[in-house]
Amino acid sequence: MAHPKIGNLAPVFTLKNQNGEKVALKDFRDKKNVVLYFYPKALTPGCTTQACGIRDSAKEFAKRDTVVFGLSPDPEAKLQKFIDKYELNFDLLADEDHKIADKYGCWGLKKFMGKEYMGLIRTTFIIDKAGRLQHVIDKVKTKTHHDDVLNWIDENLD
Template structure:
């Protein structure tokens, strides 16, 4: 399984969204993108992470970043998740896991000491041309948004300056 590295062009994708439309990496050209990958909507860790992005989306937007969540969930489940949690950024569905695999976010991982195959919680920051600036794998759901913001020089409300 290959992983993305800073400086590489991000693999192109077009995926269905929770609202029934399609979103592609090309649609985001000209914007910086925070693309975060999570294993399953409506699970505790994924809900924590999604709500953390939701609560700080305005700050990322002000800094020029679009936030996009990606999981292998069907669009119907993503729509329920977005509605239940009040998520305002796009959630895209990669049921066949082609995009997740291309980004190195699907494959072998450790889960409670066992090696399993699944979605690897990851975050990618892409520049306006779709080039990878940050590729983080095996991130923790709790505290990840604050850590990412600090790395990007984005000041979150209530965070130490």
């Protein structure tokens, strides 16, 4: 499945965060840049590395008028455990039926240890204040993800 087109309005969504509160993409229009990063599974090594990088860069994202959301197919309770265990300071969103991952083209065939299965493909989307998709990172490096995103924002957004 293809990603939404750069320059188009990002697909809208309303999902529940770790506290069961609704978070809607439209609520950030004209206010903040939005980084949506889709990750496969809370509390796993790569996802933890990625989330902790975002956590440790919270001030840098705030300086750039940018809010970050992690989306995964995990239920709210597991997201809350992830936040509690690693003291994450940003919202994680539960996309349990992977409808939003489908809309963003990051639910697909994966391979692990010779087995094929459908799952979430780690992908990051950067959306500007006008709600338009500006950048997609397909080959996410969990260790440098936060820096890669911040550098792209510095070079390309106001």
